[in-house]
Amino acid sequence: QVQLVQSGAEVKKPGASVKVSCKASGYTFTSYAMHWVRQAPGQRLEWMGWINAGNGNTKYSQKFQGRVTITRDTSASTAYMELSSLRSEDTAVYYCARGPLLWFGELIMSYFDYWGQGTLVTVSS
Amino acid sequence: EIVLTQSPGTLSLSPGERATLSCRASQSVSSSYLAWYQQKPGQAPRLLIYGASSRATGIPDRFSGSGSGTDFTLTISRLEPEDFAVYYCQQYGSSPPLGDTFGQGTKLEIK
Numbered sequence: 073q074v075q076l077v078q079s080g081a082e083v084k085k086p087g088a089s090v091k092v093s094c095k096a097s098g099y100t101f102t103s104y105a106m107h108w109v110r111q112a113p114g115q116r117l118e119w120m121g122w123i124n125a126g127n128g129n130t131k132y133s134q135k136f137q138g139r140v141t142i143t144r145d146t147s148a149s150t151a152y153m154e155l156s157s158l159r160s161e162d163t164a165v166y167y168c169a170r171g172p173l174l175w176f177g178e179l180i181m182s183y184f185d186y187w188g189q190g191t192l193v194t195v196s197s
Numbered sequence: 198e199i200v201l202t203q204s205p206g207t208l209s210l211s212p213g214e215r216a217t218l219s220c221r222a223s224q225s226v227s228s229s230y231l232a233w234y235q236q237k238p239g240q241a242p243r244l245l246i247y248g249a250s251s252r253a254t255g256i257p258d259r260f261s262g263s264g265s266g267t268d269f270t271l272t273i274s275r276l277e278p279e280d281f282a283v284y285y286c287q288q289y290g291s292s293p294p295l296g297d298t299f300g301q302g303t304k305l306e307i308k
Contacts, residue, residue, distance in 0.1 A: 117234075117242065117285055119298040131293050167241055174290070181289040181298070183232035185253060187241035 074098040076168050076188035083194045089156040092191045094168030101149040102126040105171045107184055108142060108153040112164040122171065123151060124179055131179070158195045165190040198296030199224050199288055206301075209308040216273040218303045220286035223296075225266045230290030233262055233271045236302075237282045245284075246271065273305075281307050 079093040094106065107122040121132035123142040130142050136155070144151045151168055169184035200223040210216055220231065229249035234242035244253040246262035249269055259274040273280055286300040 116301045117287075117299040119294060133293065169241075176290070176292075178292055180292040181230075181294045183230075183244060183247040183287060183289055184234075184242075185244050185247075187243070190241055 074170065074186045076170060076186055078166075078168060078188040078191045081192040081194070083196065084158050086159055086195055086197055088158050088195075089154060090158060090193050091152055091154040092166050092168075092193070094151045094153075094188050096149045096151070096170070099170075101144075102146055103173070105173055105179070105182065106142070106144065106151040107169045107171050108140075109167045109169055109184070110164040111167070111190075112161070115164075118164075119181075120153070120166075122181075124173065125151065126173070129179070155193075158193075160195050163193065163195050165192050167191075199226070201286055201288060201297040201300035203284075203286060203300035203303045205303060207304045207306060209306050210276055211308045212276050212278055214276050216271075216276055216280070216305055218271040218273075218284055218305070220264075220269045220271070220300050222267045222269075222288060226269075226288045227290045229265050230288060231262075231264070231269050232287045232289065233260075234285045234287065235280075235282045236285065242285065276305075278307075281305050 075097045077095045105122045108120040123130045141154045168188040170186040171182035174180045174182040202221045204219045231249045233246040236242040250262045261272045283302045285302050
């Protein structure tokens with residue numbers, strides 16, 4: 073069965089960086105995209121970016137461009153999301169979510185069929 | 198940019214009743230690239246519907262999706278106790294996403 077298992081909760085100071093991992097199992101890792109979605113307390117879900125796990129190409133939300141980096145290690149079937157220059161507003165639960173590779177001339181946004189359990193990142197001085 | 202607006206914000210119903218949730222987009226969603234998710238407190242979202250009307254694997258047939266263009270609906274035919282949760286719609290199909298990816302959610306609560 074498909075499983076996405078994320079790393080544990082983090083507490084960071086403003087200005088620091090955080091790196092969250094997402095280990096995939098139960099499917100061919102390189103045949104899908106991995107997305108990162110966050111949810112601040114009481115807020116809607118917010119898409120941050122994706123990586124094509126097959127070729128490593130990435131796409132980021134304009135809101136996070138320059139602060140977020142998504143990478144993957146195919147040998148470990150693991151994706152990573154690093155967010156830098158943290159501020160208090162970045163306090164949220166961060167999810168990885170698998171998405172099928174949808175093509176329309178180029179890779180386009182998909183839906184998310186499996187999700188990790190979430191990682192709480194708290195930014196506080 | 199696409200803005201997704203869900204209504205109502207909160208829906209109060211009893212088990213056994215029918216629930217109708219709405220998701221309206223400010224511009225047409227291409228190829229009915231719209232999905233619905235259910236989220237319970239402390240849990241990750243779960244995919245219910247994709248392509249506006251296709252049920253995801255393992256989703257009971259009391260959940261159905263319909264609509265096209267700018268107006269989409271999630272219907273739960275007979276509410277079970279486990280269906281009370283928050284529901285989000287998501288538009289997809291662009292690169293990168295244009296505007297809102299997710300709606301603000303509808304909370305379905307027990308009356």
